[in-house]
Structures are given as C-alpha cells and as structure tokens.
Amino acid sequence: MSFKDGFRAPPLKRIRVGIVGIGRRGDCAVKRLIKIPDVEVTALSDVEDFRLAEGNDALANAGKPPAETYLGADSYLRLADSPNVDVVYITAPWPVHAPAAVAAMERGKHAAVEVPCAMTVEDCWRLVETAERTKRHLIPLENCCYGDEELFALNLCRSGVLGELVHGEGAYIHNLAAENFAEVDGCKYFTALRGSWDRWRLKWNAVHDGNPYPTHGLAPICKYMDVNGSDRLDYVVSVSSRQAGITAFAARQFGASSPEAMDTYRLGDVNTSIFKTAKGRTIMIQHAVSSPRPYSRINLISGTKGILSGYPLKVALLPDSDKWLQETELAELRKQYEHPFVKESWELAKKVGGHGGMDFLMDLRWTACLKNGEPMDSTVYDAATWSCLTELSEKSVAAGSIPVKVPDFIR
Numbered sequence: 001m002s003f004k005d006g007f008r009a010p011p012l013k014r015i016r017v018g019i020v021g022i023g024r025r026g027d028c029a030v031k032r033l034i035k036i037p038d039v040e041v042t043a044l045s046d047v048e049d050f051r052l053a054e055g056n057d058a059l060a061n062a063g064k065p066p067a068e069t070y071l072g073a074d075s076y077l078r079l080a081d082s083p084n085v086d087v088v089y090i091t092a093p094w095p096v097h098a099p100a101a102v103a104a105m106e107r108g109k110h111a112a113v114e115v116p117c118a119m120t121v122e123d124c125w126r127l128v129e130t131a132e133r134t135k136r137h138l139i140p141l142e143n144c145c146y147g148d149e150e151l152f153a154l155n156l157c158r159s160g161v162l163g164e165l166v167h168g169e170g171a172y173i174h175n176l177a178a179e180n181f182a183e184v185d186g187c188k189y190f191t192a193l194r195g196s197w198d199r200w201r202l203k204w205n206a207v208h209d210g211n212p213y214p215t216h217g218l219a220p221i222c223k224y225m226d227v228n229g230s231d232r233l234d235y236v237v238s239v240s241s242r243q244a245g246i247t248a249f250a251a252r253q254f255g256a257s258s259p260e261a262m263d264t265y266r267l268g269d270v271n272t273s274i275f276k277t278a279k280g281r282t283i284m285i286q287h288a289v290s291s292p293r294p295y296s297r298i299n300l301i302s303g304t305k306g307i308l309s310g311y312p313l314k315v316a317l318l319p320d321s322d323k324w325l326q327e328t329e330l331a332e333l334r335k336q337y338e339h340p341f342v343k344e345s346w347e348l349a350k351k352v353g354g355h356g357g358m359d360f361l362m363d364l365r366w367t368a369c370l371k372n373g374e375p376m377d378s379t380v381y382d383a384a385t386w387s388c389l390t391e392l393s394e395k396s397v398a399a400g401s402i403p404v405k406v407p408d409f410i411r
C-alpha cells in the first residue's frame with residue numbers, strides 16, 4: 001500500500017525515540033514524550049555536550065533510564081544506526097532536517113521532523129522518494145494542526161458549516177528580534193531569553209528572502225481545504241517588504257555603529273505569498289518575525305456560508321453574516337463542533353502543555369497511529385507541500401513576484 005492510499009506500518013507495541021537536537025524544542029520533546037505510555041526516549045544527539053547532559057538530566061528527574069548519547073554534527077547518522085531506536089525525532093536547526101530525516105529512513109527508522117521538514121524543493125523530493133522507497137513514515141511535526149481552534153475550524157469545514165470553501169489566510173507573525181540575538185547560555189543581553197544555537201535563525205534570515213517558515217499558517221488551511229486529497233496547490237506568487245526591523249532593533253539594542261546594526265539582512269520584514277489551488281481557491285500566507293506587533297497565525301477560512309477568523313477567534317454565518325456571533329453563540333457552536341481529539345485529550349494535553357497543549361496532542365496522535373499500525377494524519381506529501389514554499393517564495397520574490405508552480409509531490 002502506498003502513502004496515497006493510507007500506508008500503514010506494522011504496529012509497534014512500544015516506541016523507542018531518538019531525538020536529534022536537544023535545544024529549546026528538543027528538551028521540551030524529551031519531557032513530553034516520556035509522559036506517553038509505551039514511549040521511551042532511548043537516544044540523544046547534539047553538537048554540544050551540555051545539551052546531551054541536560055536531556056539525560058530530564059530523563060533522570062522523571063525516573064527514566066539514561067539515553068544513548070551521540071555527539072557531533074553528523075551524529076544523527078550513528079543515532080539512526082542504533083538498534084534501540086524506532087523513530088528519529090528531529091528538532092535541530094532547519095538545515096539538519098532533511099539530511100537527518102533521509103538518513104533515518106534509509107536506516108529503517110521512521111522520521112518525525114520539525115517544520116519546515118526541508119528547506120529546498122530538491123530536499124522535499126528527496127523526502128518523498130526516500131519515504132516511498134523505504135516505506136517509512138515521514139511525520140511532519142506541525143503542532144498547529146492540533147490547536148483547539150484549528151481543530152474546531154477543521155470540524156466546521158468538514159461538516160459543511162462554512163459552505164464551499166473559497167479563501168484562507170494563515171501566518172507566522174512573531175516578533176523574534178530579541179530572541180534572534182540572545183545567547184544560548186545565560187543570555188548576555190537578554191537575561192530572560194534563552195537564545196538559539198549559533199544564532200542559526202538569524203544567520204538563515206541574513207542570506208535568504210521570502211518565507212522561510214511557512215507551515216504554521218499554511219498547514220491548517222491545507223487541512224481545511226483537503227489539499228493533497230480533493231484539491232492541490234497549483235501556483236504561488238510572493239512579495240517581500242523591505243528589511244528594516246532587524247536593523248532598527250539592533251541599532252536600538254547595540255548602537256547604530258555596532259556590527260549587529262551594520263550587518264546585512266536579506267529577509268524582508270513582511271513576506272506575503274498567495275496560492276491558487278487547482279479548484280480555484282486562494283490562500284494568503286504571511287511571515288513577519290521582526291516587526292513590533294502581537295503574535296498571530298491569522299487562521300482565517302472563508303466559504304459560501306460563513307467565515308472563521310482567529311486572533312481572537314470569531315465566526316460569522318448566514319443568514320446574519322454581517323456580524324460576528326455573540327460570545328454565547330460562539331461557545332455553543334464550539335461545543336457542538338468540538339473535534340473528537342479535543343474532546344478526548346485536550347484536558348490532559350493542556351496539563352502537559354507545549355504551546356497550550358497542541359504539542360502534546362500532536363505527539364499523542366502520531367504515537368497512537370504508530371502503535372496501532374494506522375495511517376498518519378499527515379504524510380510525507382503534506383510535509384513536502386507545506387515546506388516547499390521556503391524556496392518557492394524566495395524564487396518568486398527574486399524574479400519580481402512571478403507565479404511559480406507548486407510541485408505535485410503526489411504525482
């Protein structure tokens with residue numbers, strides 16, 4: 001059976017996870033995964049010794065046995081060779097995602113990969129071809145598909161409450177200006193912030209334009225529209241604003257003549273990409289990580305019978321679609337269309353946490369599917385479709401915002 005027809009891997013009684021990259025995201029993953037019955041963290045890989053020690057400290061504090069440790073930039077190869085690992089869970093910086101995922105699948109392991117799962121179209125194809133050939137799952141760790149508001153929206157769409165879907169909007173609007181410059185250890189400048197390893201995000205954004213981080217906004221909208229099922233993304237146009245936010249922040253923080261303020265940063269402050277789907281729908285996706293403004297993923301979906309929009313959540317429906325539902329009406333609708341995953345597990349997910357609960361719900365889902373030998377909620381085709389905007393947006397921007405075809409990864 002192929003991934004197109006709901007590929008199932010043989011069920012696993014217990015799942016042994018090896019984690020690549022024990023930074024901010026990986027450390028939280030260790031702490032979440034060990035709360036799931038029949039799931040063990042058996043291996044850790046990183047380029048820094050102290051990260052491996054922190055991962056094993058977290059295991060010891062939870063009364064779990066220590067994990068195997070692998071140190072070095074290509075230590076994910078040795079981790080993936082371990083006979084004590086079933087799933088390689090990749091939470092390292094972006095450039096490591098695709099090579100580590102391919103290495104895992106080549107060695108017979110399933111790969112669970114942080115987003116974007118690959119940074120180039122070529123690597124998206126490598127993920128697809130490797131998953132198909134090795135018959136291993138590529139599980140995109142897109143937690144935003146498991147937010148309670150996104151799952152409510154999905155249920156409204158699937159139940160036809162919004163009518164025929166016509167247009168969606170999503171985004172990653174998150175002011176990371178301070179975080180970009182923070183130090184890993186004690187944070188030289190920002191004591192409350194733990195920075196990224198080697199300023200990897202800032203370094204990427206210094207040399208790339210377009211939208212390097214598209215999936216938190218795009219993936220849920222693709223779910224609503226059944227992209228890679230009854231619809232597919234056809235082409236995209238993308239436009240970037242000028243860069244000013246990072247330079248302004250660095251000048252305020254470090255001084256106008258500091259190296260940080262004098263450096264060149266290619267990434268425009270606000271990137272806007274618009275897809276057309278095969279069924280003629282449109283999807284607008286934004287990326288803004290250096291503008292002083294509140295967090296938002298927009299999460300808007302509009303159909304022939306009504307609209308849902310996030311931040312804050314609101315819904316308007318025919319015949320009264322000129323105004324948003326009152327608080328009590330919205331609460332009733334939410335109760336009526338609460339998604340089964342939320343009904344079953346949201347209280348527990350909220351308690352364990354991770355972006356309000358969606359991280360844990362995501363981990364509960366993929367581990368349950370693997371334990372029961374069921375198809376994954378999202379496949380390697382979804383991973384490739386959502387991730388390829390990184391390169392496509394940059395290409396479109398560079399060529400004067402021309403339309404660029406989205407590869408048909410399902411073929």
Ligand SMILES: NC(=O)c1ccc[n+]([C@@H]2O[C@H](COP(=O)([O-])OP(=O)(O)OC[C@H]3O[C@@H](n4cnc5c(N)ncnc54)[C@H](O)[C@@H]3O)[C@@H](O)[C@H]2O)c1
Binds near residue numbers: 025051073
């Ligand atoms: N889904 C979400 O909500 C969410 C949130 C935050 C981060 N992320 C993603 O998680 C990933 C990690 O982000 P982060 O904020 O934890 O970064 P981080 O810098 O805090 O952690 C990265 C870790 O990877 C290690 N590392 C670097 N190169 C490595 C290599 N070759 N092999 C093994 N380990 C290596 C670093 O030492 C560090 O410990 C990124 O892809 C990011 O986009 C996702």
